Amino acid sequence: MIFEGINIQDNKKVNIAIRKIFGIGKNNSNEICIKLNIINKKISDLNLEEKKKLNECLKLYVTEGNLKSKIYNNIRRLIEIKSYRGNRHLNFLPSRGQRTKTNSKTRKKKKVFFFIKNV
Numbered sequence: 849m850i851f852e853g854i855n856i857q858d859n860k861k862v863n864i865a866i867r868k869i870f871g872i873g874k875n876n877s878n879e880i881c882i883k884l885n886i887i888n889k890k891i892s893d894l895n896l897e898e899k900k901k902l903n904e905c906l907k908l909y910v911t912e913g914n915l916k917s918k919i920y921n922n923i924r925r926l927i928e929i930k931s932y933r934g935n936r937h938l939n940f941l942p943s944r945g946q947r948t949k950t951n952s953k954t955r956k957k958k959k960v961f962f963f964i965k966n967v
Contacts, residue, residue, distance in 0.1 A: 849891055849899060852912050858892040862902070865891050871911035880905050 849856045856865045863877045872880075881887050884901050886894065894902070910918065926934030936943035942952045 849894075851903060851906055854912070856891060859890060862886050862889055862891055862894070866902075866906065869906065869911050871909060871915040872906070876909060 849858065851866075851869060854869055856868060858865075863881045866872050866877050866880065867874065880902070884898065884905060886898055886902070889898075923934070923937055927938055928934070933943045940956060941948060942955050946952055948956070
């Protein structure tokens with residue numbers, strides 16, 4: 849089964865397989881399965897109607913490219929208004945209060961993000 853260009857594996861259970869989609873986590877996947885009443889079924893066991901219903905239900909959520917652009921715009925807004933969190937993003941430092949003296953080595957590595965080019 850393919851959803852928005854993502855190959856969902858047929859041999860896994862539905863609630864685990866749809867977690868591969870960016871923006872669908874554990875709670876959302878369980879909620880979708882309960883709503884559609886397809887608990888403990890594999891994707892390969894679904895009939896055509898259930899696959900269509902699953903596809904329609906997944907389209908109600910903000911996923912993949914739309915979610916990534918929304919996150920990007922939120923970070924961009926923080927940088928533009930020069931908030932504390934925006935400056936932390938701009939300087940490649942942790943933005944949620946973590947310590948930086950001994951930890952955050954991976955966050956401090958210089959990465960080129962796409963939101964810096966246009967600032």
